[in-house]
Amino acid sequence: MNKKTILTMILTGFLGLTQAQNTNxxxxxxxxxxxxxxxxxxxxxxxxxxxxxxxxxxxxxxxxxxxxxxxxxxxxxxxxxxxxxxxxxxxxxxxxxxxxxxxxLQAQPKQPTQADLEKKKERDRMQGGPGLRAGWSTGGDDExxxxxxxxxxxxxxxxxxxxxxxxxxxxxxxxxxCLVADDFQQFEFISPYTGQVLPYNLYLPEDYDPNEQYPLVLFIHDAGVASGPVKQTLYQGNGATSWAEPEAQARHKCIVVAPEYPFITVDDNWNYSHHLDATIALLKDLQTRYSIDSNRIYTTGQSMGCMSSIVMMLKEPDLFAGALLVAGKWNPSLMGPLDKQNIWIISCEGDTSSNSLQGQAVEIWRKQGSTVSEATWDMTLTPEQFSEEADKMRAEGNHLLFTHLTGGNHRATWFVAYGIEGVQDWLFEQHK
Structure with a gap:
């Protein structure tokens, strides 16, 4: 092997090493x-x-x-x-x-696997039997x-x-x-009635001052995340986080509380659980520990959360200054007394049950002498267009409002309802 060959091998090896060091x-x-x-x-x-x-x-x-x-x-x-x-x-x-x-707008929950169905069956068995009843753990599988x-x-x-x-x-x-959701703190409340634990998420304004009074927004999730991790109610949609967004806080500084219910709180047969009494107790407890304007406590919720809000408003008619009711319902024959409260209902036309039963409640209110603003909005409007439509309804000056979203489905209602600035502005205008 001559010197030229050896030199070529050394250079080739060096270049190869250099190339290897520079391509990783x-x-x-x-x-x-x-x-x-x-x-x-x-x-x-x-x-x-x-x-x-x-x-x-x-x-x-x-x-x-x-x-x-x-x-x-x-x-x-x-x-x-x-x-x-x-x-x-x-x-x-x-x-x-x-x-x-x-x-x-067409998003659907995760379809349960056989393992999910078995898990639900076991949760129901541990609660005393099969079926969807208030206080039973049949949610928690949405991801x-x-x-x-x-x-x-x-x-x-x-x-x-x-x-x-x-x-x-x-x-x-x-x-x-997770933006905004990470700004919530997690706590546990012990029900004074049953001793059971109610986990909840709490948002305080970034510059919270105990010498200043703040409105409070209560958000209640739907059945899809019942019995899930405490933060699941923050992740399932923006019903809680929309009020804590920087832009929303700049317009309406407020405290937000979002419980994560270990069980279904209401069902379609008008049954409700003691967890709603625990929720009312939680709100009263928070008022002793934070600077909350008792004349500006609001409730909102989607599906199960909407129904839960209705039950609490019937049980405690002087607690809430206003309510945003999204994709829910209740027995219309029991909703007559709510015509004295400040309520904005939003339902999709494709959600036949909610749209029909809430419509029956609205007719009862009208027969009792109340004026209700009613409108239909195209579900595909931009956020700015939604807000303009909301402002038109606000301008009518009525304390009862009912909005139908064209088409859509049950879940799609809350996909858009919580991002409408005009609706948020209306809620914060309400005082007891």
Whole structure:
């Protein structure tokens, strides 16, 4: 072997080593992966994934073809020197992957597996027998995940020119953050009647001052997440978080409380459980510990939560200053006394049961001499258009309002109802 051959082998080996050192799989260099989600009308959805690398990444080397996020549509990819979204990418050790997240008006709950059905059967058995009855644990299976799995599908470069090659190694989120929902605190309330625990989420304004009085909004979830983790009521839709959004707080600073019920609180046969008495006791307890304006306590809820609100308003007619009732119902023959309260009902035309029974209650109120504002809104309006329609109804000056959303279905009602500024503004205008 001559000197030229040896030199060629050494150079080839050196170049090969250099190339190997400068082309690596990206997952080896990802220090963390954070999935950031936001709660929309139909539940928590990931909006952004932040990958932290061990070296600054060249922004020019990135495109929407650089990554794939499992089950999601990538809309923007860029580098940044901070773990946050921005309008203009810049070189930095964070890669920001934005994904499409929007409300699906046709979204349906997860279909139960055989294991889910067996679990429900066992929960019912432990409660004393089969069937849906108030106080029975038949919910809790809906899921609203906040994680993400990312794949690098294109080569990317560091600012020093090193290439991190595309590969199929999954990059799973190491941390989850949920905007607004993470601002709620979790507590437990012991029912003074049964001694049972009622978990709940509490939001206090960022600059809460005990010397200032705040309105309070109570949100009650539907049966789909009953017996779920305490934060599930924050994730299933924006019935709780919409009031705590920065924009909403800027307009109407308030305290928000959202219980997570261990059991179904009401059913379609007009049965209700002692958990509603515990909820009333919780509100009265909160008034002793926080600076709450007792003349501005509001209740709202979807489906089971709407029905629960109606029951509490009948039981405690002087407790609430106003109510937003979404996709629910109650026995119309019992709702006559509610015509003295401030109520806005929202139902979908496709939700025959809610729309029909609430309509019967409205007719009873009219026969008793009350004036009710009534309107039908196109369900596909933009948020701004919804708010304009709400302002038209508010301008009529009535304390009873009934809005029908065109078409839709039971669940779709709350997919849009809680994001309407004009409806929120109406609620906060109400005083006892």
């Amino acid at each position: 799989t990206s997952s080896e260099h990802v220090k963390s992966a954070t999935a950031i989600s936001k709660v929309l009308g139909d539940g928590r959805k990931v909006t952004t994934v932040v990958l932290e690398y061990d070296s600054p990444i060249s922004n020019k080397s990135l495109s929407t073809d650089s990554y794939r996020v499992e089950g999601k549509e990538v809309t923007r990819v860029y580098a940044n020197n901070a773990p946050e979204t921005t309008t203009q990418g810049t070189n930095g050790q964070y890669v920001i992957i934005e994904v499409k997240a929007e409300v699906d 609203y995940p906040g994680n993400a799995v990312v794949f690098q599908t294109g080569n990317i470069k560091t600012t020093k020119g090193k290439t991190y090659k595309a590969n199929e190694t999954p990059i799973e989120s190491t941390e989850e953050k």
